[in-house]
Amino acid sequence: MLRAEKLTKRFEKLTAVDALDLEVREGEVFGFLGPNGAGKTTTIRLLSALIAPTSGTAEIAGFRLGRDDASIRAAVGVLTEHPGLYERLSAHDNLDFYARLYGLPDGLRVARVEHFLRLMGLWDRRHDPIATYSRGMKQKVAIARAALHEPKIIFLDEPTTGLDPDAAKTVRDLILALRAEGRTVFLCTHNLDEADRLCDRIALFRRRTVRVDTPTNLRREVYGAWTEIRLREARPEHLRRVQAVEGVRNASLFDSTLRVDLDDPLRTNPKVIRALVEVGADVAFVTEGKPSLEDVYLQIMEQQS
Amino acid sequence: MSATVAYVPRRTAVVRAVVLREWREALTNKLLIGMTFLPPLVILAAGIGAVAAAAANPPNERDIQALYAAAPAVRGLDPKEAVQGIIAQYFLILFLMIPTIVPLTIAIYSVIGEKANRTLEPLLATPAGVGDLLIAKSIAAMVPAVLVTWLAYFIYLLAVAKVGSGPAQNAVLSPRWLAAMTLMVPLLTLLSVNLGVLISTRVNDIRVAQQIGGLIVVPVVAIGIAQVTGRVVLDDAPILATSVGLFVLDAALIAVARVLFQRENILVRWR
Structure with a gap:
């Protein structure tokens, strides 16, 4: 057009x-x-x-x-x-x-x-x-x-x-x-x-x-994909177990929320959840990590300048 | 990629639409209406009052001798009637101020009004040609100014016929008045409109534009003074010569206005 x-x-x-x-x-x-x-x-x-x-x-x-x-x-x-x-x-x-x-x-x-x-x-x-x-x-x-x-x-x-x-x-x-x-x-x-x-x-x-x-691709390009998992009670072994799951690039724990960086969420998320359940974690919420477009915009523009 | 079918406006339709829109807007602007009708009213009142006063007050001997000296052609006429004739003739120059002041005001309001309301960009974004927009704006300012001048002249004619002498009536129906009304009035109006457009491209304040544009009246006033002091006689030949000069000046100003009235110029350079 x-x-x-x-x-x-x-x-x-x-x-x-x-x-x-x-x-x-x-x-x-x-x-x-x-x-x-x-x-x-x-x-x-x-x-x-x-x-x-x-x-x-x-x-x-x-x-x-x-x-x-x-x-x-x-x-x-x-x-x-x-x-x-x-x-x-x-x-x-x-x-x-x-x-x-x-x-x-x-x-x-x-x-x-x-x-x-x-x-x-x-x-x-x-x-x-x-x-x-x-x-x-x-x-x-x-x-x-x-x-x-x-x-x-x-x-x-x-x-x-x-x-x-x-x-x-x-x-x-x-x-x-x-x-x-x-x-x-x-x-x-x-x-x-x-x-x-x-x-x-x-x-x-x-x-x-x-x-x-597309906004989705821009997000993924700049920040990659991640999943946020809120546990009822988070412990260090939960984090260690998630870090060991195949496909997880990085994982970190803030209060009772795990942030899991991964390349292929559709394949890796089920494995992460299974691993957490196996070590006795109570999973309360699982959400897709989504940076604001503002963050993406600022990041790209900063790289350019 | 295939071309899209789009509506294309006819040039006459564009001009008509813009002219009617300009007039519709002008009719809601009381200040502009006042400034359109006030100059002719004042000049008309002064013209009729002067002829009526001359009819009511016969000149004394000294005035008569001065009159014969200034206008030998009226020697032998009844002095009272001759004075009325001279006054009626002299008022021609004041009537020529109407087509300089009125269209200038209308054109300035039109262009600066568009700049102030930022309506130019949407207007220019349409398929209408900028030349057609300029023509439409000129017509919208010219037609009322010419009509108001002619109306004032017509009223003056009737008033002089009612209160004036035979020489006064002859003066306002003389070829110089008719040539001035039919030739000079449209040409002066066009000059004034183009001047208004040109000034408005550089100025954003209506009052400033009017002050600058008001300078157009100076040559007209100068001719009036020269006429009263006997240095210039506004006869048929000078009127025709001035008309030719105005025609050339109009053509030059139209050419300049067309250069300035380009889409990119308007959007990027007009301030």
Whole structure:
């Protein structure tokens, strides 16, 4: 759905995006994570044909960047960092205006505007000026604007920043609904928990792509796999027995919890549990060790810098 | 990878949508409405008041001699009627201030308003062409300004017909007034709009932009002063020559505006 090769953008002496290679698959939610100033917004502007690359190429929804720019803009939807709505106009008039700019035929325009106003729960307030809306309501209108013309790819730049939990959940549900419709979502966010919950794959980015993979694989790559076993009463021999199990790389004991590092949890976990039971340990809980995406992100970024 | 079928807007539809949106927004802005109608109202009131005052107060002998010296063409006319004619003629230059002030204000509000609300990026993210957006913004600022000027002129015509003398009526229906209204008003309006757009690309404060843009009035005022002091006669030929000059200036400013009004320029360089 989207492929960039050596995409570069320089602003005089500053290289904002440096030889970006990226491939985004159809129908996935693709997370684009990076620190402030990493060039995420510039990347979105490049991929939505708002600014021209200094070098490199990209193909977006089947259109060539630099050759089919108007077609790319027609095929993608963009939620910018700020809602950017006409405050004196109503939600209805804002959406109707953009539907016209995207060239939606009359009947479809009316239907799409109504669909999104109802979907966002704004139908009853559709004629109120945007200036009277809360931040969350404005963000909903801005997302509706980005999705109005049924784009194949939707770029979302920090869609839940500044929203209360209810509004953020609505936005997240909408992202999942867009994916369910088969649309590709390119999600720029600082909210790593959100990225973890929503994204099929994640790119860690700082001027160029640092790493691309699923959240699970990134975790495993950085921290490996481990299992946490809570015992009713832990003793040193329990630890020694677990350390002796084949497939266990390392084991450590904190209070009454054993942390067991292993390469193949599916094969090794049953052996560990059997070994513990054999030495008389009372196993209370067994859980899969899962570092937060934030830990993974920080670790990878630290390695890079 | 196969290309996606996407809707493509017609250029006329884009221009129409932007113009109507600009007007819809402007109609909710009381300050902008006030600043659109106040200059014509003030100039109209002054113009009608001056002709009416001249009709009510006949000039004394010294004024008449000064009048004949300044405008030999009116020698032989009834002095009271001649004074009204001269006043009606002189007010042309004040009426030409309307298409400089009004569209400038509308254009500045339009562009700086978009910058302040950060609405430019979503607008530019659509398939609409930037040239079409610029045309639409120009039309949205030009049409009300030209209409307001013509409306003020029409009201002035009716008022002069009611309270003014024959020479006054002849003056406001003279070819120079008609040429000014049909040629100079649209050209001055376009100049003012483009100037407003150019200033707005560099300035973020509406008042600062208005102060800078207000300088456009200076040449008009200077011509007015030169006219009153008898140094310049705003006759048919100067009006046509000025119109040609304005046309060239307009073309140059449109070319500059088109360069500045590029997607990347707007997103990266506009502050």
